[in-house]
Amino acid sequence: MKSNRFVSYFLIATTCCLLLGCTRAHNLPGETGTVEGRVLYGSGTIPEGSSIVMLHKRTGIPAVGITDSTGKFTMTMRDGPDVLVGDYVVNIRPPGEIDDDVLKITPETVPPEWNMVPRKYWNPMTSNETYSVSSGSNVYEFTLSE
Numbered sequence: 001m002k003s004n005r006f007v008s009y010f011l012i013a014t015t016c017c018l019l020l021g022c023t024r025a026h027n028l029p030g031e032t033g034t035v036e037g038r039v040l041y042g043s044g045t046i047p048e049g050s051s052i053v054m055l056h057k058r059t060g061i062p063a064v065g066i067t068d069s070t071g072k073f074t075m076t077m078r079d080g081p082d083v084l085v086g087d088y089v090v091n092i093r094p095p096g097e098i099d100d101d102v103l104k105i106t107p108e109t110v111p112p113e114w115n116m117v118p119r120k121y122w123n124p125m126t127s128n129e130t131y132s133v134s135s136g137s138n139v140y141e142f143t144l145s146e
Contacts (some may be wrong), residue, residue: 025045029059032082033077033133037065037140039092045071046144047113050093053090054131055124063088075140090129092144107140118146 035054038045045067050075053063065073077083088128096111105122107115120126121144131140 001091002055027078027080028061028082028084030079031085031135033135033138034081034083034139035063035065035083035131035133035140037075037138037142037146038071039067039073039142040071041117044115045069045096046092050113050117051093051095052090053059053093053124054083054090054133055088056084057089059086063085066137083138085133087134088133089124089127090131090133091124092117118144 025033025068037052039050039052048067048069050067052067052075053060053064054065054075056063061077061084062076063075065075067073075083094111094117096112096113098105098110102109107119121129129142131142
């Protein structure tokens with residue numbers, strides 16, 4: 001009788017794991033790594049609360065990290081610490097909200113914090129910043145330029 005109960009519990013636990021995905025640490029389509037880093041600009045950092053956005057070139061899945069007061073960040077993808085291995089285009093979204101009625105984003109139409117980050121980094125099409133994530137731990141440190 002004990003054997004049947006054990007088998008039943010084992011089958012229930014296995015089924016739950018398969019349904020809930022506990023056999024996989026993430027819900028990403030491929031090999032992953034983790035990314036921590038720091039971004040600098042001039043002799044200091046960019047505004048605290050800036051979003052570092054990395055867009056995976058093959059899948060289009062974004063990874064995001066939020067800077068602290070020293071410019072450090074940890075990337076997350078789909079609310080987890082794992083980030084897909086591969087090549088990324090990187091841009092930065094400084095803190096602060098843009099008015100809904102703004103038709104063109106310019107230094108005059110953005111919150112003051114945005115002007116503490118070079119404009120080219122606001123858009124992934126103009127930032128020219130790229131990064132390659134490898135499996136395991138990755139450290140991404142970069143300095144912004146005009």
